[in-house]
Amino acid sequence: MSAELKQSGDKPNLPPDTKMIEVFIMGKRYKVPATLTIQKAIEWAGFQFLRGCGCRGGICGACPTIYRTKDDYKLKIGLACQTVVEDGMYLVQLPFVPAQKSEYHIEDERPTIAAIEKHYPETFRCVQCNTCTKACPMDIEVMQYIAEIIKGDYKKAAELSSSCIMCGMCAARCPAELQQFNVAMFVRRMYGRHVLPKAEHLQKRVKEINENKYIPFLDELGEISHDELVERYKSREWQPEPYEDPNWQPKETKYL
Amino acid sequence: MGYTPELNELIKIVEKTRPERIRQIKAGHSFPKLSLEERAEVLEKFHPDYKKTGRCPILAGPNKGDGKFYPEEFVELLHSGSRLKDIEQFEKLIQKPDYETDVLVIGAGGAGCSAALTAMVNGQNVIITTKLRMGDANTVMAEGGIQGATQEVDSPYYHYLDTIGGGHFTNDPKLVKALVNDAPLVIEWLESLGMMFDKEKDGRLKVLKGGGVCRRRMHSSADMTGSEIMRVLRDEIKNNPDKILPIEFAPAVELILDQDGKCMGAILYHLETKVYSVVYAKAVVIATGGFGRLHIQGFPTTNHYGATADGIILAYRAGVRHRFMYSTQYHPTGAAFPEQNIGLLITEKVRTLGAEPVNRNGEEFVFPLEPRDVESACIIRECIERNNGIATPTGRLGVWLDSPMIEILRGEGTVKKALEAKYIQFKRYGIDISKQPMLIYPTLHYQNGGIEIDEWGDTTVPGLFAAGEVAGGIHGENRLMGNSLLDINVFGRRAGKKASEYITAGITLGTPKLDHVKKFQNELKEAGIETDELSPMILPDYSNPKVRERQLTAKRFGTLQ
Structure with missing residues (x-):
């Protein structure tokens, strides 16, 4: 009976047989447990983050990391809090990407191609190389939403970019110098305000x-x-779960 | 990657019982809800808040002698010294401001940003300061949704009942009233800012039911509701650089009061350059969030990196009481596997969509949508007392959350669409949550208590306001799902508005003082507390203990030694 529980806050539980591997943090060699994420491995090595760490759960965009793995020329991108270290990994974090953000008053704008031309004219320079899509740690079809923006389809662009965490890796890698994550933000707000019907x-x-x-x-x-x-x-009337009866009406109506 | 062969074997048991469980749901049968008496019993025995160890009383300051036992991790911070060790030096420093503004907002999460925007709309200039980036906050991690009685079959009356019952009738009634009455206003405000709510074709807001509520009133933006709110608020702040000045990587480390005890600004500490600077403001709003990163009772947490209770410490030294700080919310469903995801939030929406918690034998053991503290206590009981938990390869325990049920109940593809972020997060580790259940265990989620405020976010110190998770009383001893994204907006906006009115009524700032800090230091000494520890903590320390031993001159972040 009474199972025991190991509670260790955010410190990783490491079984005694955990394998140690080598990683290179900004070129310097460290030995770290093989099961850790890049984020926890960097902490394990003795760093305390100031930049490059936010939610620690893959949703805030603070910890994009550029890395190469052993014997592979490919430059890879992942979130430090969501990517497990590999033996021989070379890594650097890129916690900030310089980008212009256009300032606008949402009520004065309209969801048109002209608005994109006005606020993010470089968007039309897209060369369709798809580097942005490959760079996205959220697996968003970045090039595709840029294509929709160029066509003026705010709906498709907003939906395609909805899980953007604004880490900026698309813009950092773009050879045409687009600022994908910022134009997408503009498009989503315009869609929410001017395209989606009001409730x-x-x-x-x-x-x-x-x-x-x-x-x-x-x-x-x-x-x-x-x-x-x-x-x-205790005597609240319980609205039935949505699998049934969408037309349910409560008996008590005087407080509605 | 993916589950181990042992875990895959156990999943087969879950798959075996799934069809019958689905049949029961479709027939309208659910696992019975607990009565109020049964709830009290399971809480008493299994909720971490009721544990006798790891708690202690507060020995100095406004909550001294209140008879309560608080988490010792929190009390240690209250009992720590100010970072302004050589206080005369700082008394000189504060005689001249580096920045002057109308409203200083400390903390740039959802509550801070909504306070800043509201103060701006009310004609004030604003500085918003944060220790990380703008938007690095628990808001961004909130997944499931925001409550508000917007539907015809619902009203703020029922929202009030659900909220105060969920809080075991301990909530401050005037705060609940403000919360539920403003809820539809907040949703309309966010809609007008261009937030992408989940809607029907005609614009009707889609709603789901959260735990412990009698009506469907959870509004969402996929499973990234908080992230979407934060993106929108941050973007709006950046649209107004002439009115709102953000200062990032610069936590406030003490408040400044004048000779009459009015709050008139704060001392900021620029983490990168180690420079202190002084902000004078006619009003200050504290919106620094909660304390998840203190890892109360050793629990992992869903909270973001900066959730270290800084604002409460500052306000406490200025003489502001806190309440309900003995009460912590453990979210029932934190990830227990893979180890890399440990403690991360698995939104309640998974259960609202139909997934059930099931034990090692593939059996249901709790109504899936009990209030969070009850649900958590039942999961802990299942693992610890009944020994029906599943052990992970790293020595943790958990139960299954049967997410594939969602696909059967609501159609194929629902998981990927409605739980977009969660789907990606598990896919990275080779787990397809539309086909495989998740292993979960309660995780430290929310600080139920906080700074004592009135219904406008006002505190007992003139010119000092508080909003969001840092404030207490709204949720009593337990918060319901979706009331937190609501809370930050309701009380952020109220604090922003009230601060503006306070300023417009006419404020003359006096001489800047740090007497409150000195007084508090003396109280610590009188209570016999001698410590080298400093607070606010600012950031937690997760380095390897063996490495830490040899970092001989480093202490808490930014401490000059």
């Missing part, structure tokens, strides 16, 4: 809130006794 039911609810419709109900909950509050909590 009408939300407008209605906002109006009700601004008219203080719900304040008396909320005040009522603040004033009733603890027992009464618990009772109301």
Whole structure:
């Protein structure tokens, strides 16, 4: 009974037989456990990150790393927090990429090709080499979304680029000097604001809130006794799970 | 890569019981929910918050003698000395500002950015400072969604009940009221900023149900909702460089008060150049987030690198109480395999889409959408007491989260589309979560408590406001899914607005002082606490202990020794 649990915060649990390998951090040799991510291996070696480390979970774009592996001429790119070290890996982190960000007022812009020409004119210089796509640690079809932007298809471009973490590796590698991650950000916001239809039911609810419709109900909950509050909590009507009955209506309607 | 042969064998058991579990769901049968009494029992026995070890009282400052036992990792920071060791030097330094502004926002995550934008809209100039990059925050990691009663079958009334019940009726009612009433306003604000919400063709917002709520009100942008919010807010801040000045890699290390006790700025420490600089501001908003990186009870965490409770320390020295800091949220589903992903968040959305937690024998053992603390306690019980957990090759324990169920219940391709980021994250390690279940165990997720605020984010120190995870009381002792992305926006905006009103009413800054720091140092001494440790911590230390032993002159980050 009573299984024991090893808890070690964020420090890796390393079984005693863990293999050690050599990596080269900015050219200098270090021995690190073979099972670690690049990020934890660099820490293992004794570094404390200031740049090049953010969420540690593959979503913030702070830790893109350029590396080569043994006997391979190919330049590879991965997130340090998501890529496991390999024996003989040469690596450097590139935590910042210089790029221009166009300043704009979202309400004044329109989702047109002209807007792209105005804010990110270099986009049209794309030579379709696909280097950006190969550089993307999120496996986004970068060149494809650039093609959609050039055609003025904001919807497709927004959808194709939706998992962008804005690490900037596309722009760092682009021979035509595009700033893919920034133009995509512009396109997504324009799509969200001007192309996706507005939620009408939300407008209605906002109006009700601004008219203080719900304040008396909320005040009522603040004033009733603890027992009464618990009772109301327990007797909430439970909306059925969405596999069935999209037309469900609650019986209690006076608080809606 | 992928699962080990031993784990693959165990997965076969899960696959075997899957068809029957699917049949049950389709027939409308779910594993029974616990009663309030049963919830209390499992929490008491298995939730890490109820453990007797690793807790201690606070011996100095405004929470001294409150009878509570707090995580010792947190108390150690409160009991540490100021980084301004030679305080006379800093008293001279603060007589002249390097920057002057209306509102200083400390922290550039979701709460900080929404506060900054709101202050700007209300006519204020803003400086926003952060120890990492703008947007390096837990906001970016929030996956599942943001709550708000936007649908006709729902209202803020039910959102209030769900929130306060989920918090075991400990939440501050006036904060809950603000939270749920503003929720639709926040969603509309984000929509107007161009956020890509998941919508139906006619623009209706898609909603899902989170744990412990009676109505569907979770709004999402795939499984990157927080990332999308953060991208949009950051972009909007960068669109206004003449009104908002961001200062990155420069944490605030102490607040500056004037002779009347009004907050009038902060001392920043530029991590790269080791330079201290002084900001004068008419109002200060603390939005530094939570304490996940303190690894309470040794748990791994879903939190970003900078979640080290800095803002609470600063405010505490200025005399601001905190509350509920004894309460920590452990997310039920942190990754337990592969080791490289340890502790990372697996969004509650996986369960809202239909995946069930199942044990070693392929059996269900808990209603998939209990409030988070209850769900976590049940998973811990299954592993520790009932011994039905699965051991990983690195000596950890977990249970299965049966994600392939989603494909069966909602159609092939759903996982890849609705859980885009998670799918990629596991694919990197040779695991296809649309076909193979995930191994999970609770992980340190959220600081339930924080700085005491009123419904406008105002604190007991004039001119000092707080918003986001750093503030406490909104969620009581347990937060529901989707209420955090909401909280940062509601209270960020409220703090930004109230700070603007406070300034517009007319503020005259007095003489800059650090008396509060000296006073607190004295209180520590009187309590018999002698330590060389300094706080705020700023960044955690994950170096190899054997290497660390020989880094003889290095301490916490940026400490000059």
